[in-house]
Amino acid sequence: MIVIDTGNNIAALAAKMARPKVIAAYPITPQTKVVERIAEFVEKGELDTEYIHVESEHSAMTACIAASATGVRTFTATASHGLLLMHEMLHWAGLSRLPVVMVNVNRSIGPGWNIWSDLNDSLSQRDTGWIQFYASSNQEIFDNVIQAYKIAENEEIFLPAMVSYDGFILSHTSMPLDVPDQSKIDAFLPAFKPGWTLDVEHPITHGNIVSPKPYMDIRYSMEKAMKKAQKIIQEVGEEWGKKFGRPYGLVQEYRCDDADYVFVTMAALAAEAKVAVDNLRDKGEKAGLINLRTVRPFPYSQLKYDNMIVIDRDISPGLGGIIYHEMKKLNYTMYSFIAGIGGVDVSYKDIERMYQLAQDDKEGWYPLEVK
Amino acid sequence: MYSSIQKTEMSLIEICFHGRGGQGAVTAANLLAFAALKSGNNGVQAFPFFGAERRGAPVKAFARIDNKEVFLRSEITHPDIVVILDTGIMDIIDVTKGVKKKGIILLNTSRQPHDFSFPCQVATVDATSIALDNNILVGGTPVVNTSMVGALVSLLDNVNLASLEQAIHDRFKGKQAENNILAVRQANKEVMT
The missing domain is CATH 3.40.50.920 (Rossmann fold)
Structure with a gap:
């Protein structure tokens, strides 16, 4: 169906259609309309998710990491300084190999206080082990968010993924786009099958102290997954093209x-x-x-x-x-x-x-x- | 009578709305974009001026209409049409800046187009009276945005009134939608060129 809406509302719609089970967000500046829109979906009963209002972006990412570790699909959204405050936990999500998906609205970093588009916020997170997508239209925001889940949750990848788009230039601009039926999204993006889970019936510890050699192995495995992601991004983009008429690559x-x-x-x-x-x-x-x-x-x-x-x-x-x-x-x-x-x-x-x-x-x- | 802007192969139309925070300039741009899409234009955009607006302050919003996908992401500097929701704005902002010679300035005023001397075409509509006639008030103040878009559509060959009514139904509910549709129809008829 062809709809017309702002980048922020489209990001929220895409997140909803991916059916995340936990969404954690800090709702105050520099947050965007994305999480406000999601709150409306939850209130109206259109989205069955545990929506957690947290006290900071750092906590939002921590909540997503913890929820993802229990084996459920998660989502959050942020922008500029909010993303910077998450920095420590972005590394944590990457090294835990948890496929958290997030949208980031690219906005300048202060001072001077500036709310306009600038890519330094997300590009300064490029070493955290997150797959990073960028969108140049509202259609690409939608398509990237859905594909990001499928790529991040691929068993050969298991890495978090971030979808970024320009503040104001996309976030506040209404443009038309094609939104597929929920049933087609469900067929494209099946339920999340976690690589590992925290489960009280089968207790394990995770993120414990690790000596140098296994730590280096973890890093090496992450790098291999990121390289493998090139192929998976291509394949998923081609599958998207076959199903929805808009093929994607790297x-x-x-x-x-x-x-x-x-x-x-x-x-x-x-x-x-x-x-x-x-x-x-x-x-x-x-x-x-x-x-x-x-x-x-x-x-x-x-x-x-x-x-x-x-x-x-x-x-x-x-x-x-x-x-x-x-x-x-x-x-x-x-x-x-x-x-x-x-x-x-x-x-x-x-x-x-x-x-x-x-x-x-x-x-x-x-x-x-x-x- | 000025001719409407003709739809051609290269039909990109760029529109700038000037108003004050709270008058609904951004909503006007969005209603127009929705109506333009429903009228069969594949490329439409609506966006606010990228600033930090507040109630009463001058506000700008923009719209682009094309028959193919719009890839432009930059600001509009040479509009084809300028829509003035509040003529008081003209004391502090040069609304003619960059407007094309064959462009149109559409004003919310009870005066006639020939009362204004601009380096382009002029159209007028008394949107404030139309909003009052149709009981479109917020906090006792008439809201003119829908009437202005109703008048604007009469200046465009590629956006039809039925699509604008659909846009209003999509945005407003019940009595509010009915009042706004009556206002849009009235403004569409009463615009002076």
């Missing part, structure tokens, strides 16, 4: 085949870049685009073009654009633009301008310092 390529220069970006910027690519093509420029759907696992195998123009709405101070530097081990010519930090508007005209600048061998902070 990236979305657009007009790359004969491209001279290929933009690499993600989230809302990737949608805007599509308009820039079409305009450049109309002017005879061979432009292409890669939209990174996942950042963990990082889709190295999909980035195989020369002259990649990487646009980062994020920054690692002292290093540069995070995505650009993740890609630096690839042996291709690349140009780095830092743009849209703190929610600065980036239009297709700006992206077309970056294309021209890259051709002149220029890069940098757009438009502050380009050389």
Whole structure:
């Protein structure tokens, strides 16, 4: 069914349709409408879940971890500083190999106090062992949340997964999307089969002291799972495509085949870049685009073009654009633009301008310092 | 009589709503987007100005309508149509900024279009009176957003009144829906161009 709604309401709807048994959330700023909407579903009796109001985001993640360890599907949502407060427990969820699924609304980190889009909140969690998806439309928010459960809960993976989308630009924007029937979602996403559970009838301890060698084994196994996730994300994305007509992979390529220069970006910027690519093509420029759907696992195998123009709405101070530097081990010519930090508007005209600048061998902070 | 904006192959229409917090500018944009979708436009968007609004403060909302999926995520800087819910806003904001030459400014006023000199087309509708006529009040104050969208739809070839009525039924219940539908029909007829 075609519906029209905001990114936040769509994220809540997707979470509801995945039928989580426990949802824990801190309902105060910087929280989003997502958990408010879920509270409405629970109150109306449309969602059978244990909804726990906790006293902080750290506790929200702890509650999800504990609930997941009892073998049930869990969900939470957060944004910016809320995600940062979870940081310790994000590692815990990853190392426990518990497939908690969360949405994060990308918002700048203060000070200065800024509520606009910026990807530094989630990108600074990239070493916590979470699979990370990014959405560039409300349809992708919905599709990613459902697929995230199936991928995270795969017995060869068992890793938590985060679906991020831009604050305001998607979170508050109404767009149309196709929402499949609940029965079709249920068929795509069967009940969660946990890898291990806490059960009073069969007591075990978990997370106890571990000596160096087995600890290293745990880390190694996590890394193997993350690598394996590349294949599973691809397979699940293809299955989604067969069932619902919208196939997914690790990236979305657009007009790359004969491209001279290929933009690499993600989230809302990737949608805007599509308009820039079409305009450049109309002017005879061979432009292409890669939209990174996942950042963990990082889709190295999909980035195989020369002259990649990487646009980062994020920054690692002292290093540069995070995505650009993740890609630096690839042996291709690349140009780095830092743009849209703190929610600065980036239009297709700006992206077309970056294309021209890259051709002149220029890069940098757009438009502050380009050389 | 100004001609309506024509639906073409490249028919992206960008609309900016100016009002004050509490007047329902964001709801107006959302109602329009819903109606545009129901009228067969596959690409629609509605979004508030990305700020921290509060009751009484100037508020902006935006809508895009296209016959194919809209990939734009940037702000609207050159609107085709500007809708003014409260003409008092014009003392503090340049509502003509960026508006296209063939664009339209639609004002909530009892005055005539020729009373205004803007570098584009002008349409007017007395939405405040229409809201009062139809008893659309919140805390005693007339709420003009639905009437303004009713008038706006008459300026668009690609959004029909029946779809807007459907949007209102989806959003409001009972007597509130009935009153708003009467207001929308009245504004749709009474808009002056």
